[in-house]
Amino acid sequence: MKGTALNFQKLIEEHKGILLKVARTYCQNEEDRVDLIQEMSIQIWRSLDKYKEHCKISTWMYRVALNVAISFYRKNAKRNENTGPLNEELFQITEPDNKEKEGQLVLLECFIQELNDLDKALMLLYLEDKSYFEISEILGISPSNVGTKISRIKGKLKISFSLLKL
């Protein structure tokens, strides 16, 4: 049991980025985000014995995190609606003189928030530079379907960005 607990701590520490990114994609409210990360951690802890080594641990963690986040998002949709689409802290990552990039990131965030739950997951994995094969393993669709969906989302993204420039 102690060994498992240590593995779990290590796992969470090493892959906390996954939990943070998923939480960021599905929750705009910081309070919700913290709750979601806690719930994802609990579900990972409870599902550890189901992990099979034939898939990468990051793939497995993305599955659990996204499954929890999509359901959690539904549960807390009301609260999210009330908090507005954006959180300022996410955009204070660039220098003040880099306004254009900052604006583009704001637009990207807005764009992601407009997507439906499944497209959000796809966009997140795409931005994380995951291969089509890994995305297909996480989502449970074929790599060619991943490609089709991503190019469609990218098309929409292009339109959004070009509208901004007008």
Place this chain on the structure above:
Amino acid sequence: MKESELKQYWAAANEKLEMSLQISKINTDELNQLKVYHFISEMKAIKLFTLICGISWVGIGSAILSRIFIYQYTYANKFFLFSASIQIALTAIAVIVYLYQIITIYSVDITEPVLKTQEKLSRLRSSTLWIARILLLQLPVWTTFYWNESMLENGSLLLWIIQTLVTLFFTFAALWLFFNIKIENRDKKWFRLIFEGKEWTPLMRAMELSQQIKEYTIEEER
């Protein structure tokens, strides 16, 4: 903007976030004891409770009705007997749907691919619509169970006109709702009016997700 730039910004934003939102050291002993408010465990508790109530209702009701059918049929009020039988039969069907839901809840595995798990969860939540349809189908029998022979013999014409209109109205409403409460109508005003409120939100969301899953699956089959 180039794709690579986009990914760079995303990564940079994540780094910032990672710094601002630290995960505190998790005590696994506490995790074991923690009673989490989780979507699956929450559903399990509510549905198990409803199932127990439903089984008790159907069990006790069936026992009473079968006794009447066997030993007192000749003297029994037929309106009550048949109305109650229809009510119990429909509740029994709803209980079966509940049972299916509980079995599905136990088979949900959140470590499986997202679409597979969400499809299961979505189907599970949407099946609640079936329960609503079946239970609403009982409406007319609640307007007939109290009829009796004395009412037939001594009731005024006005009473029977009102009674017939009420029963016809509830029959029509029950049948109409039975055939029209379906996912395709989720955006209609009357549908949203019936399924408004916090307790129905997961159902409405599940239906939206179900549509998204369908779009993904259609692409898969091409």
